[in-house]
Structure formats: C-alpha cells, structure tokens
Amino acid sequence: MKIPNHIAIILDGNGRWAKSKGMPRNYGHVKGCDNLEYICEVAKELGVKYLTVYAFSTENWKRSREEVEGLMRLFRNYLKKCIKISKKNNMRVRIIGDPTAFDQDIQDSIRELEEFSKDFDDLHFQIALNYGSRDEICRAVNRMLKDQAEGRLTGPVTEETISGYLDTGEIPDPDLLIRTSGELRLSNFLLWQLAYTEFYFTPVPWPDFKKDELLKAIGKYNERDRRYGGVKEE
Numbered sequence: 001m002k003i004p005n006h007i008a009i010i011l012d013g014n015g016r017w018a019k020s021k022g023m024p025r026n027y028g029h030v031k032g033c034d035n036l037e038y039i040c041e042v043a044k045e046l047g048v049k050y051l052t053v054y055a056f057s058t059e060n061w062k063r064s065r066e067e068v069e070g071l072m073r074l075f076r077n078y079l080k081k082c083i084k085i086s087k088k089n090n091m092r093v094r095i096i097g098d099p100t101a102f103d104q105d106i107q108d109s110i111r112e113l114e115e116f117s118k119d120f121d122d123l124h125f126q127i128a129l130n131y132g133s134r135d136e137i138c139r140a141v142n143r144m145l146k147d148q149a150e151g152r153l154t155g156p157v158t159e160e161t162i163s164g165y166l167d168t169g170e171i172p173d174p175d176l177l178i179r180t181s182g183e184l185r186l187s188n189f190l191l192w193q194l195a196y197t198e199f200y201f202t203p204v205p206w207p208d209f210k211k212d213e214l215l216k217a218i219g220k221y222n223e224r225d226r227r228y229g230g231v232k233e234e
C-alpha cells in the first residue's frame, strides 16, 4: 500500500461526540487532543512524512467564551507537552495561521516549540491555529507587496512564488485530505494547497478516528487513479 507523503486532516466532531455522551463540548476537545497525540504516533509509524491538522480556524473565535477559553487552555498545555512529544517522535512541529491573535504566553510557547523541534525530521507536523486560507493568502500577498517595494521580490510572480509565501512555505502540498464527522466542505482550509489533493470524508467523529480508520482512508486513496488532468498511461 502506498503511504501518502502528506496527509491533511480537518479535525471535526469533538462537540457532537461529547454531546452524544452527555458531556460538555470541551470534554470532546480534550479527547480530540489525546487522539491527535495518538494519530501523530500512528502516522510516524506508517511512514507518513507530513501531517497537517486544522485545530482552530479564524472563525472559531465566534464560539462561546467558555468554549474558546477551554480551547486556549488546551493549546497552552498541549504546546508545552509537545516539546517532549516532538523529541519522542523525532517530529518537527510548525504552526500555520496567524499567531498574533493569541495571548503572549501562547505565542512564546509556539516559538519555543518550533525552535526546539526544528531539526527533527521523521514526521513534519503542522498545526493550523487561528488559520483561514483566505487570510493566509491575504497575508502572503501583503508580504509580497512589501518585498517588492523593498526590492527583495521581482516579477513575474509564478505559482511557486505564491506557494513559497504561504504559511506552508516549502512544505509539499497534501496528497490526501481527510475530514471527520460527516461534513462535506473545506471550511477555508488550505484552498491553494489542495488543488490536486484526493479527498476522503468519513462520518466518524474525530475522537473515534483511530488507526483502522486512517488505514481505511489510505486504502481508498490507493484505489484512486491520480492523473492530475493528464492522460492515464495504459
């Protein structure tokens, strides 16, 4: 079975999963976070080189104060704990999105984790935090304008130029996108990067998405005929 080089996952369904158990939404996020830790290990063991997950969107600030506070607590704890996890998994961690909206201590933890893990390279793990694809593209264009005005960028702008200015920089585009919990949309995730990616949607909520489910998604990916618009060689 061919293992995709880069898997992207929209982590969805924590809230509904918790509700189905009569628990508060933040309990679902805690279990979702545990599952993220577990799936990183599974991905590494399977030989996945890049894993990118959508953990908090630019829209997620609109959730209740209680839920946002719960998520911030979770991010705080996880970013600290992730120092050890990155070492254990030989995993480089990068945050994509705009971190400037977070409290200073969270921004400091992000910098510390990225710096600490920068030479690990079994698994490259990207966490999208305060991420929105349109916002990412706007930030990239504004940086391009600034670099052009200051002489660091000269035209013509190519697809590679734009890819390079995105938060995902030199990270290759995803081969497989998974969205858990039944919704069939992209929710402003990696719009540019997913141009040729295979999509897999499953009704399984994120906290229940275990190794067997990941293997099922990879199995489906293997059944697909990836042609990139070209003619298939018979």
Ligand code: FPP
Residues within 6 Å of the ligand: 011, 012, 013, 014, 015, 016, 017, 025, 029, 030, 032, 033, 036, 054, 055, 056, 057, 060, 074, 075, 078, 127, 181, 206
């Ligand atoms: C979507 O489920 C999930 C989120 C908005 C948060 C994702 C967060 C985690 C998996 C845990 C923490 C991650 C890190 C990096 C520490 P939902 O709340 O939209 O579920 P619903 O659609 O059932 O309401």
